[in-house]
Amino acid sequence: MAETKPSSRASYDASDIRVLEGLEAVRKRPAMYIGSTGPRGLHHLIWEVVDNAVDEAMAGYCTRIDITLLADGGVQVCDNGRGIPVDRHTKTRQPALTTVLTTLHAGGKFDSGAYTVSGGLHGVGLSVVNALSHRLEVEVVREGFHWRQVFAYGKPIGPLERGKPGRRTGTQVTFWADEEIFSETTEYDTDVVTSRLREMAFLGKGLQIRFGDQRGDEPVEQVFEYRGGLIDFVKYLNGSRDPIHPHIAHFEETSDTAELDVAMQWTSGYNETVLSFANSISTHEGGTHEEGFRKALTRAINDFARGRGLLKDKDDNLQGEDVREGLTAVISARVRHPQFEGQTKTKLGNTEIRSFVERALNAALPAWFERNPGEARRIVDKATTAAKARMAARQARDLTRRKSLLDGAGLPGKLADCSSRDPALSEMFIVEGDSAGGSAKQARNSQFQAILPIRGKIINVEKNRIDRVLSNVEIQSLITAIGTGIGDELDVTKARYHRVVILTDADVDGAHIRTLLLTFFYRHMKELIDAGYIYIAQPPLYSMKVGTKTQWAFNDAALARMRTELGTKKAVVQRFKGLGEMNADELWDTTMDPSTRQLLRVQLDDQLRAEEVFVTLMGNDVEARRHFIQHNANDVRFLDI
């Protein structure tokens, strides 16, 4: 980051800014611009403003960004970059700042030579934040003065005003989200915000990001600054894991059009944690940078193993999944014109990046292994053991496959399938326990709803190698019922249902089973999450009977709201402890009927946060787990669902 040189392009002037369309469109269809008007969309406002400041940092002009959640619900983002230009635009005859804040896509920096973000929902611009805020204030220091303009609902409520002289340039944006648009909530989640800010600080080596939260009784402050960049990132990710070699491998490479930064370290665990980014945007669907990385890694480890006689002539090559077992790696690419593809626009598509990364690592990895032969041996040992487990797992899998062929249809016996054969219309409920499974079978519409009862706690995939995971019968029936296969062989087009719904009790045990299932999907069937096929059902916590009418509440806040609405009327409130306490009609009405239920779709847009949660909840660090559970009891919001 600090090494990135400013682009050599002539200085900006106001005529660069292209004027496109008005902001009414944004207020009319906010979800088109920020994804949703739920908590995700709300947080997107922050990222939008912070991304602009980070772009300024990536271009080499900004070293510090302050983000403050204000006591009155506002958000303030302050940077020491060049400041938004304030000179007059030749066409619109208004100051560039006003244009940037009131015109869609008038970032002004989209055509520049820097590695600015321009994919997915990122980079839609400050104007979108402005349109969706009931108030927004901008203060800039530039051209020797302070400047200030205030907006409401995206429209200026006064002109750009010049204030006192000022020398140090920068931009400060303060906005208050419009409650009419974000009707669900306008409350920001500290954990969501800080985990993204931490990630940005890891990716922007040397950049100082300060976070303040003034909403509580005691103001909170946190500083994120990592001199080690990605090395610190890997250290952090492996904080509660057990590394099998001391040094974190680190590689940097630059070409005319791209930059690459990679850090990695193997642990004794069984899963891989490979986080990738393009221009600081998380690419959790992977893409060409990850493909180049994987290819070079598999090759380098096989070459080293053969060269040292650790693999004999008769032995098969180690496969990709073998060499990545227990690997924690972060790949950060900077690309001039990034193309984002995939289901959620989080997959890097630029083909030239695949060969760039591969070439860079084909040279760097063997050199690192040669310099650190002791560490390399441990890594090869681990990969060899993983290969053996893989072959054992394959045998077990082939056996079950053959067995199921003999059985006939090949579907698990416990599955009560639906009659529809159209995956797009079909749903499968994974239900914990036989009694709840029984109610669900009675309640369902068997036309399009299948029920798969699972018994007890499924195996913890954080603590078990793939062969053990696959020998677990609950996991076997899950995989067979879904039909896609798992891991490297997963084929999402073979999914037998486009809705796989986790239905567990609304208690601690239910939350545990849900987390075990989610961890399994995250580690072994992530494409299903990316495709948007994984859901969580929300059974109600309470029923409230007034006369003959029954209402349902999904949490304590909703129950309290219903009570105040009722006033003095008499109500009978019942708290459900488990799904088994509901009869089939109640289960259908509240949880399964598509016209009334509330399904949460699992979305994974914050991989770092997901990693933190899964490693903490499922890993070995008991103290960290206790702390997490105390602070996030029954909370699945990390998945941004």
Ligand code: 0RA
């Ligand atoms: C347009 C052009 C230039 C900088 C910016 C926008 C800019 C925007 C934001 C938003 C938050 N912080 C920001 N900092 C800068 C380039 C100006 C030049 O060439 O001097």
